[in-house]
Amino acid sequence: xxxxxxxxxxxSKGGAHLCGAEAIVDESSISKAVYSFVKRALSSKRGxxxxxxxxxxxxxxxxxxxxxxxxxxxxQPLREVLVKLFKLASIPPSLGLSFYSLLLxxxxxxxxxxxxxxxxxxxxxxxxxxxxxxxxxxSCLGITSRALGELKEKAGKFYTDRLxxxxxxxxxxxxxxxxxxxxxxxxxxxxxxxxxxxxxxxYFRLFNLKPYGLSKGGRVIFVSRNLEVPPFIDYLKNSPxxxxxxxxxxFELPFR
Ligand code: PML
Numbered sequence: 001x002x003x004x005x006x007x008x009x010x011x012s013k014g015g016a017h018l019c020g021a022e023a024i025v026d027e028s029s030i031s032k033a034v035y036s037f038v039k040r041a042l043s044s045k046r047g048x049x050x051x052x053x054x055x056x057x058x059x060x061x062x063x064x065x066x067x068x069x070x071x072x073x074x075x076q077p078l079r080e081v082l083v084k085l086f087k088l089a090s091i092p093p094s095l096g097l098s099f100y101s102l103l104l105x106x107x108x109x110x111x112x113x114x115x116x117x118x119x120x121x122x123x124x125x126x127x128x129x130x131x132x133x134x135x136x137x138x139s140c141l142g143i144t145s146r147a148l149g150e151l152k153e154k155a156g157k158f159y160t161d162r163l164x165x166x167x168x169x170x171x172x173x174x175x176x177x178x179x180x181x182x183x184x185x186x187x188x189x190x191x192x193x194x195x196x197x198x199x200x201x202x203y204f205r206l207f208n209l210k211p212y213g214l215s216k217g218g219r220v221i222f223v224s225r226n227l228e229v230p231p232f233i234d235y236l237k238n239s240p241x242x243x244x245x246x247x248x249x250x251f252e253l254p255f256r
Contacts (some may be wrong), residue, residue, distance in 0.1 A: 002027040004059040006140055006240070009037035011049035017115065020042040023163065024063065024142025024242055031058055045190060046204065059140070063240035068147060068171045069203040070247040072254065073158060078206060082196065089181035089198045091122050091222050096183070098125070099220045103185045106216045108133050113187040117173075117219035119229065122180055128229050135218070138236040141168045143243040150246040158205075158249065166195060167203055172241035174199040178227035185209050187217035202254065 005027055010020040021040055023032045034054060041052045059236070074081050079097075086096035099107075099120060108114045109132055116135030119128040129136050143151075143164065151167070152159045170182050174197055185194045186209075194209040194217070209215060 004063065004142075004240070005030055006055075006057050006059055006142075007033040007037065008055045008057075008139070009041055009052065010117070010150065011041040011044065011052045013047055013050050016120075018046045018049050022139065024059060024140065024240055035040055036124070046188075055079055061238070062239055063142070063242045064169065064172075065144075065242050065244040066175055067245045067247060068143075068167050068243040069174060069197055069201075070207045071155065071163070071167065071203045071205055071249045072248065073205050073251050074207070074253065075251070076253065078234055081204070081206070085181070085196045085198065085204055088201065088255065089196075089222065091180055095120075095123060095125050097223070099222075100183060100185070101146075103183070103218045103220065104210055104214070104216055107135075107220075108217050112216050113216060117182070117221050119221050119232075121227075122222050124225070128223070130229075130233075136221075136233055136236055138169050138172055140238060140240040141172060141242075142240070143168050144245075144252070147243045151249075154246060154249040163205070164182050164189070168241070168243045170195065170197040170203060171243055172239075173197075173221055173236065175241070176232060176235055178224045178232070179225055180222040182222070183220045185217035185219075187215060189213050189215045202250075204253075 004024055006024050008022040011018045021037050023033050083093040086093040106112050114135035173182050173188050183196045183197045191195040192208050192210050192212055194202050197203045
């Protein structure tokens with residue numbers, strides 16, 4: 001295996017973000033990744049971009065290779081499940097639900113969406129992200145071909161690239177000590193699927209999390225009180241994380 005490179009793409013139109021993607025690949029796969037990302041940028045449902053930014057950069061730190069979280073496909077009533085999931089993650093359900101509502105309203109101070117995540121201290125509900133407009137983004141993400149094969153095989157017809165991207169991202173977030181869970185509501189108006197993930201337990205794939213057509217959403221990372229924010233943000237942005245295996249895609253919840 002050759003050197004590893006991080007390949008990142010983001011596209012926009014008239015200054016507004018359209019889509020983004022990233023991968024960590026072996027040097028022999030850089031052209032393939034660049035080609036597929038340009039193709040993705042040009043076929044975004046949100047329109048043809050007038051700007052596509054591609055960044056190819058050698059990975060300088062030793063990557064963390066870690067199993068991805070298992071996925072649970074939730075078909076139970078949403079609010080009931082959310083309450084159970086918040087309890088399981090040691091987050092007071094009233095706090096969890098209030099941040100779910102905030103994502104649906106637009107969590108930035110102007111009521112817009114944030115590109116990055118909110119960091120919320122539990123149980124105080126204090127917001128810890130330094131920039132309340134932009135939030136915090138996790139980056140430097142990859143998946144081995146073995147883990148991708150397992151995910152595709154186990155998820156079957158429920159596999160999408162979006163699931164893969166979200167699963168790698170949240171598996172990285174949930175690997176950090178002091179993270180209690182992450183809630184994600186897509187800000188794409190056409191996409192109503194999101195998730196709540198809990199460290200060491202799983203990625204709970206939630207359907208119809210918001211009304212179709214709503215361009216609001218975002219991510220909330222719930223953390224315990226003693227988490228130190230600057231090293232956590234440094235980990236999210238800069239530590240290369242590669243999903244190395246996938247445990248399973250389940251239709252039964254691991255609790256009643
Ligand atoms: C899925 O499980 O289908 C992905 C949910 C997260 C979507 C976030 C996004 O891509 O907007």
